[in-house]
Amino acid sequence: MAKVELFVNGRAVTGEAEDRTLLVHFLRENLGLTGTHVGCDTSQCGACVVHVDGRAVKSCTMLAAQASGSTITTIEGLSASGELHPLQVAFRENHALQCGFCTPGMIMTSVDMIRRHPNGLDEATVRDQLEGNICRCTGYHNIVKAVLDASDKMGKGAVKAA
Amino acid sequence: MYETQYHRAASVEEAARLMGEAEDGKFLAGGMTLIPTMKQRLASPSDLIDLRRIEALKGVTVDGRTVRIGAVTTHYDVSTNEELAKICPAIANLASHIGDPQVRNMGTIGGSIANNDPAADYPSALLALDATIITTQRSLPASDFFVGLFETALEPNEIIVAVEFVAPDKAAYKKFPNPASLYAMAGVFVAKSGDNIRVAVTGAGEGGVFRLKDAERALAGNFSPSALDSLAVDPDVLLSDMHASADYRANLVKVMAKRAIAEITNRPM
Numbered sequence: 001m002a003k004v005e006l007f008v009n010g011r012a013v014t015g016e017a018e019d020r021t022l023l024v025h026f027l028r029e030n031l032g033l034t035g036t037h038v039g040c041d042t043s044q045c046g047a048c049v050v051h052v053d054g055r056a057v058k059s060c061t062m063l064a065a066q067a068s069g070s071t072i073t074t075i076e077g078l079s080a081s082g083e084l085h086p087l088q089v090a091f092r093e094n095h096a097l098q099c100g101f102c103t104p105g106m107i108m109t110s111v112d113m114i115r116r117h118p119n120g121l122d123e124a125t126v127r128d129q130l131e132g133n134i135c136r137c138t139g140y141h142n143i144v145k146a147v148l149d150a151s152d153k154m155g156k157g158a159v160k161a162a
Numbered sequence: 163m164y165e166t167q168y169h170r171a172a173s174v175e176e177a178a179r180l181m182g183e184a185e186d187g188k189f190l191a192g193g194m195t196l197i198p199t200m201k202q203r204l205a206s207p208s209d210l211i212d213l214r215r216i217e218a219l220k221g222v223t224v225d226g227r228t229v230r231i232g233a234v235t236t237h238y239d240v241s242t243n244e245e246l247a248k249i250c251p252a253i254a255n256l257a258s259h260i261g262d263p264q265v266r267n268m269g270t271i272g273g274s275i276a277n278n279d280p281a282a283d284y285p286s287a288l289l290a291l292d293a294t295i296i297t298t299q300r301s302l303p304a305s306d307f308f309v310g311l312f313e314t315a316l317e318p319n320e321i322i323v324a325v326e327f328v329a330p331d332k333a334a335y336k337k338f339p340n341p342a343s344l345y346a347m348a349g350v351f352v353a354k355s356g357d358n359i360r361v362a363v364t365g366a367g368e369g370g371v372f373r374l375k376d377a378e379r380a381l382a383g384n385f386s387p388s389a390l391d392s393l394a395v396d397p398d399v400l401l402s403d404m405h406a407s408a409d410y411r412a413n414l415v416k417v418m419a420k421r422a423i424a425e426i427t428n429r430p431m
Contacts, residue, residue, distance in 0.1 A: 002168055019168040019210075020200075043198050046264065055238070055267040061197050062268065065168040066190070066212060109263065131344070132262025 002065035008033070009077025017064045023057075024048045026064035027074060035075040035104050039134070046133030049105040050074045056112035058132070075104035078111065087111055087150045096146035098137035109133050110147045114154055121151045164206040170215055174298050174321050177211050181319050184209035189321060191234050191273035194265050219272070219323060222246050227329045229253075233272025233322040237261070240271060252333035252351070253291070256283050259337070261344055272322040275307070278314050278370060280401065281345035285371035286364035287335060290351040293327035311370050330355040334422040337365065338414050340405055347406050348414035350374070352422040354385065361419060366411040368401045377419050387420040387431045 002019045004026060005012070015030045027033045027050065039047030041060050048060040051073040078085040087107050090096070097103045113129045114121065121129075126147045127140070135143060167184075171177035181187045188207035190196055191214055199205040213219060219234040224245040231240060240246065241258035260266055260274075260283050274284045275295065288295070288304040295307045298321045307315050316322070330353040337349030346365030353360050359381050361374040380389045395415045397408035406414070424431045 018165070020163045020166050041201070043194070043265070046262075049264060056264050057267055058264045062193065063168060063197070063210075065170075066193065066214070068170075069215075112267075113263070129263055132264045 002068070004030075004064045004068045006067060006069075007071040009072070009074060010080065015064075019063070019065050021064045022060055023050070023052075023062045023064045023067045023072075024059035026067075027059060027072070030064075033074050033076050037101055037104055039101065039105070044132075044134060045102070046105040046109060047102050049108040049133070051108060051112065054115075056109050073108075075108060078107070085111070086154050087114070087146070090146040090150035090153070091143075094142050094146035094149055096139065096142040098135075098139045102133060102135045102137075106130070106133050106135070106143055110150065113147065114151050117151070118155070120155055121148060123148065126151075163200045164203060166200070166207055167209045168212065169209060170212045173216060174213075174218065174323065177213055177216070177321055178298060178319050180209070180211045184211070187211055189213055189276070191270040191276075192236065192265075192268040194261065194269040194273065195277050195279065196273075213272070213321065214270070224249060228326065229329055230324050230326045231271050232324050234270045235272075237266035237269050237271070237274075238263075241266065249329040250291075250327075250333060252335050252353075253287050256287055256335045256351070259283070259339075271325060275325070276314060276316060276322055278308055278310075278312055279345070280311050280367060280370045281340075281343075281347070281349075281365040283335070283337065283346060283349055283364060286349050286351040286362040288325060288327070289362035289371050289373060290333070290353040290360045291327040291330060292353075292360060293325050295325055296323045297321060298323060305373075308371050311368075313370070328355070332426045334425040336418040336421040336425070338418055348411050348418050350415060350418040350422050352381075352419065352426060354426065357382070359385065363415050363419075366400050366415050368399060368408075372399070374415065374419065381423065385423065386427055386429055387424045390416060390420050390423065393419070 001016045005014045037047035039045035043061045050059045169180045185208040187209035190210045190212045219232045221232045222243040223230045237257040237260045247254040293304045333353040335351045337346040348366045349364040361377045364371045395412040397412040400408040400411045402408040420431045
C-alpha cells in the first residue's frame, strides 16, 4: 500500500491506497470528490481532468502514488467563495452542456487553457486546445463559445485569479 | 491493472539501485504510454521506479548554439522554452503538437525516446538533429540509439539523463497525424546546417524512425521543394496497417518532406 499525501482544493489530505490506484479513483472513492468523472478510462476523453500543481492532467492516467506531494484542484475546488468560477458562469450562460458528463473536464481544461493564453483566445485555438476532451453529445459549438466568453471576461484583470 | 509496487527515486543512482532490486521493474516518467499499457494489461511490471521528480533530469539549457534537454522535461516545457524557440523553433513546434494539452503536461522527452514508438515525433527530430543521447552509462548518437520498433540501445538498468544537440541553421517538422490518435502517419523532420542536410522520417518506417538519404542527396544540390519532385520513396520499407497502406505512406512522406522544405525556404511547393 502507498501512503498518499495531497493538498486537494486547499485541504491537506492523507490516505492509503494500493500502489496501482489511479488518481481519479483516489479522488472519487477515498475523498468522495465525484465531480471528477471517469469517461473512457483510456486517456482519450478528458472527463477526468484535474489540475496537478497547476496543470491540467488526465487523472485516469496518473497513479495516486505518483501525485503524492502535489497540489490538486478538482471541479469542486474551482469556486472558493461559493460563487461560480467565471468559466462555470460562462458554461451556464452559453448553454455549453447537454448531458453534462464531460463538463467538469471541459471546464478544468479550459481554466488551464485560459491561464496559458493571457492575451486572449480565438476559436481555432480553443478547438485545437480542446483536442483532449470529448463531448459525446457533440455540443462543441457552445463549449467553444463559453470558453471564448470566459476568456474575454477573465482577460480583464481576472486571469491571475484563475 | 495488475498489482505493482511504486517507488519514487530522488536521484538516478537511487533509481538504478531500485531497478537492480526489482524483479521485473520499469522506469516511469510521464507515464503517458506506460500507464495506459498497464491498464490494458499489456505490461505488468512488478515495480515502477518513478524518475519524474529527479531534479537533475529536468529542464532545458541553451548555451550558445548547444541545447540540452533533461530527460524528464515535459513536452509543454520544451514547447514554451523561449531560448529554445529562438534558436530551434522546429523542435519547440514539434513538442507543441504531441498528443493533446494534458499529455503534453505530463509526457517527457526521455519517456518518448525510451519507448521509441514508431509513430512518436521526437525520434525524427533527434535523428535529423544528429543529437546525442546521454545516459547514466554513456553518450551515443541518435542513429545508434534508435534500434527498431519500440527498441533502443538502452540496457535494462540504463537511464536517459538528457539529450544534446547543436541547433541547426534551419529546420522544420511536418506531420500528417492520424485524426483519432494524433500519432504521425508520416512525420518528416528536416535540418540544415551549412551543407549538412538531414531528413528523418517517423510514423512510416516498418523499422521505426529512419533517414531519407535519397531526399538528403536530392536537396544537397538544390535546397527547394521542387528538388523532391522526382523523389521515389520505397514503400517496401514502410508500414502498412489499418490506417494507411505503405503506398499511401510513401506519398505522405514525400509531401511532408516538401512541406518542411517549403517552410524552411519560404517557397511554394
